[in-house]
Amino acid sequence: MSVEKINTLVIGAGQAGIAMSEHLSQMDVPHVVLERSRIAERWRSERWDSLVANGPAWHDRFPGLKFEGVDPEAFPPKERVADYFEDYARMLNAPIRTGVNVTKVVHNEGRPGFTVTTSEGVFEADNVVAATGPFQRPxxxxxxxxxxxxxxxxxxxxxxxxxxxxxxxxxxxxxxxxxxxxxxxxxxxxxxxxxxxxxxxxxxxxxxxxxxxxxxxxxxxxxxxxxxxxxxxxxxxxxxxxxxxxxxxxxxxxxxxxxxxxxxxxxxxxxxxxxxxxxxxxxxxxxxxxxxxxxxxxxxxxxxxxxxxxxxxxxxxxxxxxxxxxxxxxxxxxxxxxxxATGFEFDYSWLQVNAFDNNGQPFHKRGISAESGIYFLGLPNLVNRASSFIYGVWHDAKYIADHIVIQNGYMNYEKP
CATH class of the missing domain: 3.50.50.60 (FAD/NAD(P)-binding domain)
Incomplete structure (x- = not known):
């Protein structure tokens, strides 16, 4: 069985995964984004028809792209938000692979990195970013x-x-x-x-x-x-x-x-x-x-x-x-x-690593988990109250990308 090797694997192509891809690309970090369905799928099929963004278009967006054709003070409907993320991914030429379901992530035995089992094959990654967001299981x-x-x-x-x-x-x-x-x-x-x-x-x-x-x-x-x-x-x-x-x-x-x-x-x-x-x-x-x-x-x-x-x-x-x-x-x-309308809970059953506390919750600081090489992004209060919003997740992703670059430097260091 062939194994595809990559420095960083991002799981999820919603707002968190796309933000992560942008910053990794800017820092020349080889990466792939895996999405179980379509880009921004939850906006399209897992919400009610009349849902709109919770913030106005001038604010709830990424810095690199405005909502074209939408009044800046308006609240874009869910389909327009999903289109926005598709447009953004296209603008970035982000390495997103859709229709790929991640079933297991485990630490490699006796060596750095992780083995990631998916519906489309096996990956080996030095880093894994769980960008599946807070809305996982009703x-x-x-x-x-x-x-x-x-x-x-x-x-x-x-x-x-x-x-x-x-x-x-x-x-x-x-x-x-x-x-x-x-x-x-x-x-x-x-x-x-x-x-x-x-x-x-x-x-x-x-x-x-x-x-x-x-x-x-x-x-x-x-x-x-x-x-x-x-x-x-x-x-x-x-x-x-x-x-x-x-x-x-x-x-x-x-x-x-x-x-x-x-x-x-x-x-x-x-x-x-x-x-x-x-x-x-x-x-x-x-x-x-x-x-x-x-x-x-x-x-x-x-x-x-x-x-x-x-x-x-x-x-x-x-x-x-x-x-x-x-x-x-x-x-x-x-x-x-x-x-x-009682919210959601996390489902990280696929992430079988030492990155959780005794209650099964992600154990991290600013998205950097207790397991070296595992990161969380898009969670409520990851850094502050903006972290699970479109506006905030972009800035959180930048911090995590910077940390990945620093850790890559340590791993690649060779004593002269």
Whole structure:
């Protein structure tokens, strides 16, 4: 069996893998990018039809290419984002091989490097970059039994309202995905319940600047000037319908029924945790924190941004917030579908190396793993909060490429 040898093998041709390829090419590092399907496949087939980028086109891109034909302040739809990455890969002439599934990576015995087994043959690589991103395996709690008769699906399998059976829908999860899907379902005429837990709810824009601008101006991308926020809470921000601040009271006015965290199932009755009002209040406070910091920044720097007093006003609390529902009989409520917008978990079963902690999570510093020659890219908070965004992953990739060049220098050193 022939073995193809390469210095660096990049696994995944989404935003992380393409960014990695650009920097490796600029540093003359021989490499190949392997992609199990098409370039940016998750943008095309593993998200709902109306998904748009979470940031405006002027910001959520790589430095080397603008979104042609897209208003810089607009939020590009998912197909346009996928096309962008295909265009970028073509511009780079990136060495991407599609339709190649990586099944195993192991360290070579008694010598440096790794043996990589794929659906298209075997590689030997000095370095392997896992650029498969954070959205690998759908995660949802095992609460409702299959015997319930309820149609259950994860947000990664949802496409549009017409896909769902007749009846009401419970959307579990109030981050960017859950809130957008709940609103879309309600606009389609469905009765919708939205299960809300802890969340971070920033303004979409304030005083003429999008939130991504404020993240940069206030140092929030790097999180060096703020009190650390709670980990693992839903990030409620969206570019849906041109970009609006996520507002649960507005959703309630539209007819979306707000409930707390989905806790349990008991013979046809869904039970929810108390704490909905508290979680909404904490989300409001996070929102106002950004407004306060933005106002202080404007005053400190003498900027003439237009005032926006209406941003400080909250809609009246709906009845579902004043008197939260703690249980629902699904038959009486007419709920036929539960849509789990509860995020994803990692799947590195193919990466059989010493690069993980005792909990099976990637063990790394800025993407440099505990196993020399293994790197991670595109994960949340790899370096900072920008790391899993288009804007941030490009800069993280540059750091990793530089480290690969340095390590290659050590390995190639010959004492004179």
């Amino acid at each position: 995660r949802y709690p095992n609460i409702i039994p299959e015997s319930s008769g309820i149609h259950q699906l994860h947000s990664s399998s949802y496409k549009n309202p017409g896909q769902l059976p007749e009846g009401a829908v419970l959307v579990v999860g109030a981050g960017a995905s859950g809130t957008q899907i709940a609103e879309e379902l309600r606009q389609s005429g469905k009765k919708v319940y939205l299960s809300i837990g802890e969340h971070y709810r920033p303004p979409r824009s304030y005083r003429g600047r999008d939130y991504v601008w404020w993240l940069g101006a206030l140092g929030l991308w790097d999180e060096v000037k703020i009190t650390p926020k709670k980990q693992h809470v839903a990030f409620a921000v969206s570019g849906y319908e041109g970009g609006r601040t996520v507002d649960f009271r507005r959703l309630a006015q539209m007819g979306v029924n707000l409930v707390g965290i989905t806790k349990s199932w008991n013979e046809g009755v869904l039970e929810f945790r108390d704490g909905l009002t508290k979680n909404i209040a904490e989300g409001d406070e996070a929102y106002f924190d950004v407004l306060r910091e933005a106002d202080a920044y404007i005053e400190q720097n003498g900027l003439s941004f237009p005032p926006e007093p209406e941003a400080w006003e909250l809609l009246p609390d709906p009845d579902c917030l004043k008197q939260p529902v703690l249980s629902l009989n699904v038959e009486e409520a007419g709920i036929t579908t539960v849509l789990w």
